[in-house]
Amino acid sequence: MTANLNTVLRKHAEVQYAEELAELARHDQRQRPANWKxxxxAVKTYLLGGKLDNGFEVTPKYIGSGRLIEIAVATLATDRALLLYGVPGTAKSWVSEHLAAAISGDSTLxxxxxxxxxxxxxRYGWNYARLLAEGPTEQALVPSPMLNAMRDGKLARLEEMTRVPSEVQDTLITLLSEKTLPVPELGIEVQAQRGFNVIATANNRDRGVNEMSSALMRRFNTVVLPTPDSFDExxxxxxxxxxELGRALELPAEKPALEEVRRVVAVFRELRSGLTEDGKTKLKSPSGTLSTAEAISVLGHGMAVAGYYSDGVLRAADLAAGLTGxxxxxxxxxxxxxxxxxxxVVKERDDWKDFYRACMDVA
Incomplete structure (x- = not known):
């Protein structure tokens, strides 16, 4: 089923940033690994942003250490798979999607x-109606995204690796070592084409996760994506x-004032670290992760409240419920x-009085 791209809620990276990818490809004269777009x-430039020789601006998709992106991209050019690791909300899935879009032109595997x-x-499954009618044939086989990536020489993405049962995780060991996937029912094996690799993500805050075996960990190069280093970042x-979220959802609200963004980020950083920004007061931390992604969600919710139930200007009262939640x-x-x-903390800040009253009304 083909969706109308004008009504899609969230476009794939290779669609949303098609112009940037095409412009980079036109001006990219450097050596490319086999089957890389x-x-x-150019992949690093796409992720971190920059200006091309013709003045074209590439927007940054990831704001953080350029060295980490270099290591991730270089890993995918070798025979080792890539594991993006870190606390929730550190853009692991976001980076994974954009790497696949830039390298393979396809983030959907x-x-x-x-x-x-x-x-x-x-691995693969079967269309059981055809399997019963015809027996094991290639037409009855239902390939997995991993199998399709191997056939086409593209990147496969595996989200939340540590949520997968350990015995299923270990299916990857032979696949990543030998770069082949046997199909014994058909007496064949699928050999990975050049350009194939795997990007997996995992977070270190889950309870009851399935730890990866040392044998599987050796097949991955691990890149830890940290929380942002500084307040301003x-x-x-x-x-x-x-x-970007406001534009995508067409919210009838103005872009949030920098003051409101700074307040939300300050609250999240202070409670997350257990220390006020000035380092003078120790704090208790809540049970949640209070990630950057959650801060974005809180502000997006506030914009919706301001746009649909007020004059479209984001204020403390619009943020209070989402922030408390x-x-x-x-x-x-x-x-x-x-x-x-x-x-x-909040009550003692002279320029946070409206913020304090709004949050106390909800709390």
């Missing part, structure tokens, strides 16, 4: 890891993503942490 240099993921998601990330996951312990923060 862009050279490693995606396997979502869950507790119910079985071997067919990584996180503000820049949140501002950019919130503006993001912080108070445990109605007892987290609420105590939040109330203590409001009364000991």
């Amino acid at each position: 862009l050279s490693p240099w 995606l396997i979502q890891g869950t507790a119910g993921t079985d071997e067919t998601a990584l 996180e503000v820049a990330i949140v501002s950019r993503r919130v503006e 993001a912080i108070v996951k445990d109605p007892v312990q987290d609420k105590l942490v939040w109330m203590e923060y409001l009364k000991t």
Whole structure:
């Protein structure tokens, strides 16, 4: 089924940024690994942004360490798979999607890891009606995204690796080592074409996850994506993503004032670290991760409230409910942490009085 791209809620990276990818390809004279759409240099430029020789501006998709992106791209040019690791909300899936879009021109070869993921998601399945009627044939075989990536020499994406049962994870060991996938029912094997590789993501805050075996870990080069280093860096990330979110959803609200963005980011960073930005007051941290992605969500929710129920200008009152919901996951312990923060930190800030009143009204 083909969707009308004008009504798609969230376009794939290779569609949304098609102009940038095409412009980079036209001006990219550097060596490209087999089946790559862009050279490693151009992939890095696409992720981090920059200006081409003709003045064309490439927007940054990731704001952070350029060295980490270089390591990730270089890994994918070798025979080792890439594992993007870190706490929730550090743009692991976002970076994975954009790497696949820039390198393979296709970010859709995606396997979502869950507790119910079985071997067919990584290998292949069968159309049982045809299997019963015709027996095991290539026409009855249902390839997985991994199998399609091997055939086409593209990148496969595996989200939330550590949610996948351990015995299913280990299916990858032979696949990544030998770069082949046997199909014994047909007496054949699928050999990976040049350009094939795997990008997996995993976060280190899940409870009850399935740890990867040492044998599987050796097949991956691990790149840890950190939370933003500085306050200003996180503000820049949140501002950019919130503006993009507002445009994509066509929210009838103005771009949030920098002051409101800085407030939300300050709250998240202080509660996340257990210390105020000035380093003078120690704080209790709530049970949630309070990631950058959640800060973006809070501001997006506030824009919707301001746009549909007010004059379109984001104010503290529009943020209070979403902010409280993001912080108070445990109605007892987290609420105590939040109330203590409001009364000991927010209340004492002269230019945060409206913010304090709005949050107290909700809390």
